[in-house]
Amino acid sequence: xxxxxxxxxxxxxxxxxxxxxxxxxxxxxxxxxxxxxxxxxxxxxxxxxxxxxxxxxxxxxxxxxxxxxxxxxxxxxxxxxxxxxxxxxxxxxxxxxxxxxxxxxxxxxxxxxxxxxxxxxxxxxxxxxxxxxxxxxxxxxxxxxxxxxxxxxxxxxxxxxxxxxxxxxxxxxxxxxxxxxxxxxxxxxxxxxxxxxxxxxxxxxxxxxxxxxxxxxxxxxxxxxxxxxxxxxxxxxx
Amino acid sequence: xxxxxxxxxxxxxxxxxxxxxxxxxxxxxxxxxxxxxxxxxxxxxxxxxxxxxxxxxxxxxxxxxxxxxxxxxxxxxxxxxxxxxxxxxxxxxxxxxxxxxxxxxxxxxxxxxxxxxxxxxxxxxxxxxxxxxxxxxxxxxxxxxxxxxxxxxxxxxxxxxxxxxxxxxxxxxxxxxxxxxxxxxxxxxxxxxxxxxxxxxxxxxxxxxxxxxxxxxxxxxxxxxxxxxxxxxxxxxxxxxxxxxxxxxxxxxxxxxxxxxxxxxxxxxxxxxxxxxxxx
Numbered sequence: 001x002x003x004x005x006x007x008x009x010x011x012x013x014x015x016x017x018x019x020x021x022x023x024x025x026x027x028x029x030x031x032x033x034x035x036x037x038x039x040x041x042x043x044x045x046x047x048x049x050x051x052x053x054x055x056x057x058x059x060x061x062x063x064x065x066x067x068x069x070x071x072x073x074x075x076x077x078x079x080x081x082x083x084x085x086x087x088x089x090x091x092x093x094x095x096x097x098x099x100x101x102x103x104x105x106x107x108x109x110x111x112x113x114x115x116x117x118x119x120x121x122x123x124x125x126x127x128x129x130x131x132x133x134x135x136x137x138x139x140x141x142x143x144x145x146x147x148x149x150x151x152x153x154x155x156x157x158x159x160x161x162x163x164x165x166x167x168x169x170x171x172x173x174x175x176x177x178x179x180x181x182x183x184x185x186x187x188x189x190x191x192x193x194x195x196x197x198x199x200x201x202x203x204x205x206x207x208x209x210x211x212x213x214x215x216x217x218x219x220x221x222x223x224x225x226x227x228x229x230x231x232x233x234x235x236x237x238x
Numbered sequence: 239x240x241x242x243x244x245x246x247x248x249x250x251x252x253x254x255x256x257x258x259x260x261x262x263x264x265x266x267x268x269x270x271x272x273x274x275x276x277x278x279x280x281x282x283x284x285x286x287x288x289x290x291x292x293x294x295x296x297x298x299x300x301x302x303x304x305x306x307x308x309x310x311x312x313x314x315x316x317x318x319x320x321x322x323x324x325x326x327x328x329x330x331x332x333x334x335x336x337x338x339x340x341x342x343x344x345x346x347x348x349x350x351x352x353x354x355x356x357x358x359x360x361x362x363x364x365x366x367x368x369x370x371x372x373x374x375x376x377x378x379x380x381x382x383x384x385x386x387x388x389x390x391x392x393x394x395x396x397x398x399x400x401x402x403x404x405x406x407x408x409x410x411x412x413x414x415x416x417x418x419x420x421x422x423x424x425x426x427x428x429x430x431x432x433x434x435x436x437x438x439x440x441x442x443x444x445x446x447x448x449x450x451x452x453x454x455x456x457x458x459x460x461x462x463x464x465x466x467x468x469x470x471x472x473x474x475x476x477x478x479x480x481x482x483x484x485x486x487x488x489x490x491x492x493x494x495x496x497x498x499x500x501x502x503x504x505x506x507x508x509x510x511x512x513x514x515x516x517x518x
Contacts, residue, residue: 023476027474197457197459198458200458
């Protein structure tokens with residue numbers, strides 16, 4: 001079999017709270033990359049944003065990490081990584097990518113050492129690629145003035161690459177052609193279409209929770225139980 | 239308002255559930271929140287009634303598996319359950335008969351219950367006579383009185399409502415009885431034509447007070463067709479159906495290109511029935 005490039009998918013965001021939609025992004029992205037025949041997805045990382053991001057309604061990172069962990073209990077390939085959320089400051093996405101890329105490279109020799117049949121693979125071990133996983137609306141944020149540094153956008157698409165899962169109502173191709181940098185590195189931006197329309201968002205979930213409405217089947221039961229237990233997203237919560 | 243003044247409701251969802259998805263389960267949650275939120279109803283229970291194999295829909299796998307999947311999916315629900323009565327009938331059963339079956343069952347158990355309780359003056363069955371007494375009974379029914387059996391209402395998506403317009407699929411008297419005698423709770427997408435559909439049908443318009451349109455503000459398009467398609471293509475269905483259902487599907491390898499060909503070319507049971515010349 002042709003050797004495939006190993007890929008780790010990294011999703012950055014608030015995960016406030018994590019929903020089934022976030023989890024779907026990973027599944028859909030993995031299916032897509034596998035179907036290209038070029039990649040083998042070996043892992044997924046969810047990195048909840050730091051509290052200092054100061055987004056409205058953002059509950060404490062330790063809760064958001066705990067909820068993601070509960071949601072991922074049943075996944076064999078996606079994990080939550082609290083590193084970003086544990087930093088003293090909010091940090092740019094590109095720095096989170098750099099960190100995880102370093103970690104990935106550091107873990108390489110160990111993985112090799114564990115491989116008993118090293119001789120079998122005569123080809124040099126493929127270095128895993130770290131790609132930023134996002135919803136297509138994320139691409140749109142690149143256009144918001146002063147939100148991103150051009151150098152960072154360039155580094156993300158040049159050095160790492162992106163996998164964007166599009167939701168209905170977004171035309172990711174448009175965002176790419178609207179930006180010279182994205183246009184130049186478009187071969188490094190994988191656009192994936194989610195066949196199942198779903199407009200689910202954390203904002204919607206928080207709204208429903210505040211109104212005392214059911215969110216069952218929108219997020220894993222374990223996460224709902226955690227939200228109840230800690231009275232998160234109630235009317236009085238920030 | 240006290241609970242006793244509210245109409246108790248049982249939600250019944252009929253369908254293939256081939257397989258059950260998170261969207262089906264969401265219909266129940268949305269309907270319950272909506273009905274309870276009106277202040278007039280109290281939803282006691284939800285019933286999932288998978289259609290029998292005799293329905294002959296293309297790609298329909300055996301009811302045995304569909305029932306088990308629905309049971310696995312509702313294992314963590316405190317109020318939604320699966321009922322096998324419809325799926326166990328030899329012949330395909332019209333939806334109105336499934337509604338009647340469940341209403342009668344509720345009346346029977348409510349009747350039993352009330353006979354045990356000396357406080358209550360009148361068994362549930364008499365309620366029907368009271369209704370026939372027209373004007374007199376209306377006033378009476380506003381007064382505090384004994385509890386009636388809960389009312390079964392049909393829970394559906396907008397597609398079912400719109401299927402009322404498909405020629406020969408439904409008997410017009412069945413539609414009349416569904417909306418007249420029982421009532422419909424229809425979950426629709428914001429901006430959907432369900433309201434217009436009701437307006438354009440004289441039967442539905444007449445019974446519009448018995449049809450509750452519930453807006454679903456976030457599009458949730460997890461159809462069973464898409465689930466089967468993803469499975470045939472080796473794509474993930476994770477987080478679209480409950481984990482237990484996904485595991486069951488994988489374990490029994492339920493959906494394949496072959497299973498999709500089941501009943502191919504066979505006429506759907508309701509259409510068979512209606513097409514028969516003996517049918518008025």
